[in-house]
Amino acid sequence: MNDNHSPSAWSTYSRTVFIASAAIALALIAYEHRVHVLGILPWLLILACPLMHLFMHHGHGGHSGHDHAGHAAGTIQQKTKETNDV
Template sequence: MRSESKNQPNESWYRSRGTVIVAMIAVILGFFIIREHWEHLTGRWIYLLLLLCPVMHFFGHGGHGGHGKSEGSNEQNS
């Protein structure tokens, strides 16, 4: 007998049952951690915002190649 699973499309990793369960547990734990430590976080939110700026700058340059390079520049002329 043939297996019926060959006719079914492969399920994405983010739609699998295990990933959904782990994500739900992470959201619930995150809620309770934030709720318990909210008073500590509210006094330091401005520092968290300032820390977010260099983190966003570091991870945000993946698509365009970085600073100081134009589309027509030649790296061999350095």
């Protein structure tokens, strides 16, 4: 027989069977180990607090090195200029 397509290591059937069995295996592993995962969640919440503190405070004065007082003065000057134009 002469096939027009190149032979593949993974046929459609083989790929479908592999994906289905991998999904079933992952579901069974997740079901069996849910107690371990749920036991770790409180510790992950405690760990998230210092990480959020480190990564989310970059916009406050003193950490970024910008002069926020100058930015505030610039907005005040802009507002007074807009009110004078009206």
